[in-house]
Amino acid sequence: MAACLAITACTGSGKDNTDSISFSHIKSHATYRLAGSAADYDAAGDLSFDCTADLLMPTALLGHNTEVLQDSILKAAFDTTGVNHKGIIEAAFHRAAQEVGYAVADTVVADSAYDGLYTVAGAIESLSPTILSYAVTISDYMPRAAHGMYNTNFVNYDLEEGKVFVLSDIFTAEGLAKLPAILKQTAASMRDYIGPTELTSLPAGNNFCVNSDNDIIFVYQPYEIASYAQGEIRVPIAAYILSDYFTPYGNKLLMGVE
Numbered sequence: 001m002a003a004c005l006a007i008t009a010c011t012g013s014g015k016d017n018t019d020s021i022s023f024s025h026i027k028s029h030a031t032y033r034l035a036g037s038a039a040d041y042d043a044a045g046d047l048s049f050d051c052t053a054d055l056l057m058p059t060a061l062l063g064h065n066t067e068v069l070q071d072s073i074l075k076a077a078f079d080t081t082g083v084n085h086k087g088i089i090e091a092a093f094h095r096a097a098q099e100v101g102y103a104v105a106d107t108v109v110a111d112s113a114y115d116g117l118y119t120v121a122g123a124i125e126s127l128s129p130t131i132l133s134y135a136v137t138i139s140d141y142m143p144r145a146a147h148g149m150y151n152t153n154f155v156n157y158d159l160e161e162g163k164v165f166v167l168s169d170i171f172t173a174e175g176l177a178k179l180p181a182i183l184k185q186t187a188a189s190m191r192d193y194i195g196p197t198e199l200t201s202l203p204a205g206n207n208f209c210v211n212s213d214n215d216i217i218f219v220y221q222p223y224e225i226a227s228y229a230q231g232e233i234r235v236p237i238a239a240y241i242l243s244d245y246f247t248p249y250g251n252k253l254l255m256g257v258e
Contacts, residue, residue, distance in 0.1 A: 175245025
């Protein structure tokens with residue numbers, strides 16, 4: 001299933017792709033039977049495993065090639081790239097169901113109950129005139145587990161230059177080395193509402209996004225620096241506070257300084 005979302009730039013009519021941003025809405029769902037699982041779980045029938053994908057996929061980005069962002073989204077969501085989005089999603093569904101440890105049998109009609117769960121969601125986290133931050137959230141629940149797990153990873157896109165950027169693009173090597181100490185101090189100042197943390201390094205995968213106020217938000221997954229109950233930990237720092245550690249590209253992108 002696909003639908004379209006369009007965002008027209010303030011300076012244009014939206015009649016062509018050079019002044020608009022648009023996305024197709026991709027949704028897919030399947031429920032599988034885990035063959036032979038009934039006996040292991042003392043159940044009346046084999047367990048079911050429910051899979052859902054719900055992503056926005058860029059179709060226009062102010063005249064830039066959309067494949068750059070599409071590939072980055074697919075890599076974050078499914079650890080692969082390609083143009084056959086339906087096939088990629090179906091393969092991911094099968095792989096997730098098989099990881100429970102049983103053969104994936106016939107697809108069955110989903111009802112309100114499931115024994116295992118896998119979901120992938122992709123959406124715009126924030127959008128400014130220069131930066132689009134995109135969030136990919138993957139959730140799973142293994143049958144009879146105490147709780148599920150989830151993680152959110154971000155793809156950050158420069159709308160002016162039409163490219164994905166990472167921390168090493170916007171920070172110097174010295175800046176990257178100093179960031180953990182700055183983040184630790186910031187997290188300590190936020191203790192009253194994020195709780196205690198054991199922050200000693202950058203987030204896994206250098207995970208971050210940029211909000212519409214140009215705050216750089218460093219995102220740690222559940223269990224990464226705190227208890228599961230504390231959930232995802234976000235440590236925001238205003239760009240101007242970190243500007244001494246920016247590369248020339250980082251200063252241009254985040255501070256508007258050539």
